[in-house]
Amino acid sequence: MNRARIVVLTIALGAGGVAAYLASGSDSKAPPPEPVAQLQTVDVLVAKADIGLGQTVTPNDMQWQTWPAAAASNSFIRKSERPDATKEITGSIARSPFIAGEPIREPKLIKANGSGFMAAILPQGMRAISTEISPETGAGGFILPNDHVDVILTRREKNPDPKASGDLVIPEIILSNVRVLAIDQAPKEKDGQNSVVGKTVTLELKPQQAAHLAAARQAGTLSLALRSIADVNQVEVAVDDRSRKTGTINVVRYGVNNPTAIQK
Template sequence: MNAMRIGILALALIAAGLAAFLARSLVSNETPQVVVPQIIEQPMAEVLVAAADIPLGQRVGKGDLVWQPWPEDAVSGSFVTQDVQPNALDVFGGAIARSPILAGEPITSGKLVSFENAGFMSALLSPGMRAVSTRISPETGAGGFILPNDRVDVIVTMRLRSGGEDGGSGDGYRSETILRNVRVLAIDQTFKEVEGEQVVVGKTATLEMLPAQAEGFALAAAQGELSLALRPLADSARTDQVPTSVSNQQSGRSSAGHGTSVRILRYGVETTETTVAGRGQ
């Protein structure tokens, strides 16, 4: 009886050990399954965006714009894409921002106006300024060497009627500078200097000036012939300048016998307008 019990216990121990060995073998042979996430490549399009913040009215250079990948399903029809307009960097280079554009914001045709569009001139004007045009010739326009973005002085030449108070025996002429440091916006329909072009012979020059100066400019154009005197390149490089008016007293000439200077106060701004005696009187 004791031998039988011992045999049964031995068999039980052997069976338990064998079961443990088999269980351990099964567990060690199982390899963990690694779940690899499935990557779905989304179609992308190259969209033109702002490389940095572009404020309202700023002239945009090629460095201000960059192509950026954009999900195709999020591309609006108003976006500028590389497959549709691959030369967009050249097209919009030199354009003016119609509204503020944030860095990374897609460019649309409504946010930038290029020089080929009709609204370019109004976007080109500085805040508070006006665009005024005048007829020019090679003789009155510095021989055609005046280009857009140059700075000029405006000179008026008036004919004096004979028998005036100056005691002259015949007709004479008088010239004076009425505006200094005026920015040239365009020559004819040319809004920017063409690369390598040093002379633009046009018939019309468009200038930028203050509203009160535009009134005096129109008056001077009716009284005499206007000429443009080209200023140094250093004046064109400065961007913080405003054209200044020059009265008869500032130019060192007496107004007696030649005209009358009238000081006008408009909205707290004092301006001087000059009328020439014998013209329209």
């Protein structure tokens, strides 16, 4: 009986050895794994933290970050091309905000060279001009910096009809689709607020528009009409190309309603 067990054990061990040999032989004949392609990368200068509109950029606001070379735009600042970029950009003013991790792009920065903030962020050829507003003439305070507005002039004129007892009230859009630079002295939205009740608004205008607005302030009351964000890219209406329209309003004078036709 013991001899039989020894024979069975010997056969089992032999079969195990043959199986192990065959297995090792098949592994040696397996094809080698394919080499993994190396992803090409490049170091790009990015914002280390959020950089707000008008903020002066410091070295602590920037850092180099590894990006896939195929995803790095030509407008990005690369360490291989400009290793001293952090020193060159330090002191610049952000014309547009950056979020943390966003690549630094020089079109969104400007060197002030001692000039004030507003002069630094104004595009070339544009002017900043302010005018008074109130909750009634400023869309109830819902106009914020970087919104676009139409400027409406409302003026009163004596009715040429001697039989009419009311004055002519003439509204006219004198500027269309202009950008708001600041409300009072706030050039950006604060703490996520959705309304700002201010006394003055600063607009971004062309020189001719600025002169037209200055004259209009003496002619009547100015109001701002907030434009939809979907209309911002519409073509601006030039001052000399304004079409005139006819409408009717009710002018109340001495307690008497006078329907009056007006022309724009």
